[in-house]
Amino acid sequence: MKPRSNWTRRSINFMVMAVSTLSSFIGIAVLVWVLYEIIYRGIGAFNWDFFTKLPTPPGVEGGGLANAILGTVVITALATLIGVPIGLFAGVFLAEFGLRSKLSGPVRFVSNILMGTPSIIIGVFVYAMLVVTVRHFSGYAGAVALAIIMIPLVARTTEDMLNLVPDTLRESALALGVPRWKTTLDIVFKAAKKGLLTGSLLAVARVSGETAPLLFTALNSPYWPGWLNKPTGNLTVTIYNYAMSPYTDWQQMAWGASLLITLGVLFLTLCARFLLQEKK
Amino acid sequence: MHKLSTIKTTASSRDQTRADLLFRGFTALCAIGLILIVVGIFIELLMNSWPAIKKFGLSFLVSQKWNPVPGIEEFGALSSIFGTLATTAIAMLIATPMSLVIAIFLVELAPPRMAGIVGGAIELLAAVPSIIYGMWGLFVFAPFMQDHIQPFLGEVIGGPLFEGPPMGIGILTAGIILALMILPFITAVARDVFLMIPNVVKEASHGMGATTWEVTYKVVWPYCIHGIVGALFLGLGRAIGETMAITFVIGNDHSISASVFSAGTSIASTLANEFTEASEPIYLSALFELGLVLFGLTVVFQIVAQLWLRRLRKSTGGRA
Structure with missing residues (x-):
């Protein structure tokens, strides 16, 4: 091979x-463009009514998405629980037990x-499990769908975080006669507290912006969430429905909801x- | 007195063993729950799609017909599968080079403070929900495509790939939005992979007089290729099942066309659009079968990705 010249x-x-x-710069600029449009178009929808009133039919002034905001919070909270x-x-x-188990x-x-x-x-899975069997959409079903998404995320971070806790800590606790369960819950958890909280927060952030699993489970509703045994209003499906509608005031609402959900997710993250x- | 306390300790230690067993059993139950969920998903999808599997057989996978009119229903998944694969391919074609280049920029070129800020911003963008990209795609990017990019591509390149009226929405737009969505994700993983290389190796090459590009291409790259491929697999897995970002802009039309300007549909967007509207049992069953196909696709990708990462872990002899 001929060596290339320095030039x-x-x-x-x-x-x-x-x-x-x-x-x-192009890639980053486009991503900034996305954020800019969300903020620019969404901020106009924010007013007192947006956070306190129920939605109105298209063309009627002064509606809000209070029910959807509450619905998203309640469904996400239940999913977290x-x-x-x-x-x-x-x-x-x-x-803790995986090393010697064939199950791990x-x-x-x-x-x-x-x-x-x-x-x-x-x-689709939760629809077949919980919606078809009781014959109606419900907020519960939505929460279960989100919970299913959270479980592997939390399990993964928990495993990683607990693995960071040095074994000597466990050994000294066990040597003092502390039972295994207490060692884990009182000592190992305490050592890994921040990591566990971070993992859970990230999982909450991830599911609070999810739309697809709610489409056939919680559906959407223009009323207050109630006891979650009916279709339950939530921000993300509202964005989907309103954005696809031909009414400009609904589309404006969708931008507001988009900004709100983005801010919420970014805040959690x-x-x-x-x-x-x-921690470091 | 002494005897008594001994008895007491043995009794409580027996209780403690029992409590430990219970605790262990409980955690095992939660872990088994994960297995049950995945098996449950497979069984529910299979059971619910059974009527469609029985009625259409293998033709479901190769037929392009999608006719939900009651009485003369006919369902084939080909248009949805095509849309899913086409948008994923476009997304990977765009996102792969861009994310690698951004990762290289962040690790090798950008001043540390800037790299920190930009890297953090990119990680945050990976957390933005997909419906936000969908909104942006529909209201901001689709008109932009229609006015600027599509006419340009049609005139300058043309051919069957870039044919037809610029509608803004369509396979290409959906693919680009998808690329934007997975870009921060792949970049973040690729950057972490690049950062794993010991600085000494890079410093040694620079010390020999190698340029930054030579270090990247000849030293860093061979080191990282496995990890990068793993990152790409993860991005691919995200792209293939992505729903909301695509549903807004793909056009939702059950047809297959060579032009990337034309409207199409993907498995996920067909499900999002038609699932609650499906009135006939066979229609719903066909949609479940679409879901089964998508689940199967993602499981296969996951298995390939995991085998790949396991091989990587073995070859590097540690955690990667």
Whole structure:
């Protein structure tokens, strides 16, 4: 191979670097463009009514999405109550008892599969399980669908975080005669507290913006959430319905809802990040 | 007195063993719950799609007909499968080089403070829900495509691939939106892979007089290729089942056309659009079968990705 001259090498380097910098700026600029449009178009929809009133039919002034905001919060909270404990203890199993169990291989494998399963498939599954059997859509079904998405995420981070806790800590607790369950819940959990909280927060952030699993489970509704045994209003499906509608005032509402959900998700993600950084 | 306390400890230690067993059993139950969910998904999808499987057989996978009119229903998944694969392919074609280039930029070129800020921003963008990209796609990007990009591509390149009226929406637009959605995700993973290389190796090559590009291409790249492929698999898995970002802009038309300007549909967007409207049992069953196909596709990708990562872990001898 003929050695390239220094000049060629340098100019190749310069060109590649220039292209790389340029495409980075293009990519980042487009992503900024997305955020800019969401903020610019969404902020106009924010007013007192938006947060306090029920939706109105198209063309009628002064409606809001208070029911959908509350619905999203309630459904996400219920999903967290179901999903986080199951995921947490599944993670405990993998980290604390998994080493000598034949179960841990298959559980890890299946958990990865579930993490890669499209959220709409989970919606279809919950529809077949909980909507067809009781013959109506419900907020519960929506919460279960979101919980199913959370479980593998929480299990994975829990396992990783518990693995970071040094074994000497467990050994010293056990040597003092503390039973295994107490060691895990009182000592290992305490050592990994921030990591566990971060994992759960990220999982909540992830599901609070989900739309597809709610389409056939919680559906949507223009009324207050009530006891979740009926179709339940929520922000993301509202965005979908309103954006697809031909009415400009509904589309405006959809932009407002988009901004709100983006802010909510980013806030949760930032909280999680902040927690993790504090740890270091 | 001494004897008594011994008895007491043994009794409580027996209780403790029992409590430990219970605790272990409970955590195992939660772990088994994960297996039950995945098996449950497969069984529910299979059971509910059984009428369609029986009626259409293998022709479901190769037929392009999608006719939900009661009495003369006929369902084939080909148009949806085609749309899913076409949009995913476009997304990967765009997102792969861009995310790698951005990752290289962040690791090798950008000043550390800038890399920190931009890297953080990119990780945040990976958290933005997909419906937001859908909204942006429908109201901002589709008109932009219609006015600027599509006429340009049609005139300058043309051919069967870029044929037809610029409608704004369609397979190409959906593919680009999808690319934007997975871009932050792949970039974040690829950056972490690049960062795993020991600095000494890079410094040694620079010390030999290699340019940044030579270091990246000849030293960093061979080190990272496995990890990068893993990152791409993860991105691919996301793209293939993505629903909301696509449903807004793909056009939802059950046809197959060579032109990327034309409207199409994907498995996920067909489900999102038609699931609640399906009145006939056989229609619903066909939709369930579409879901089964999508689930099967993602499971296959997951298995390939996991085998790949396991091989990688073995070859590097540690965690990767």
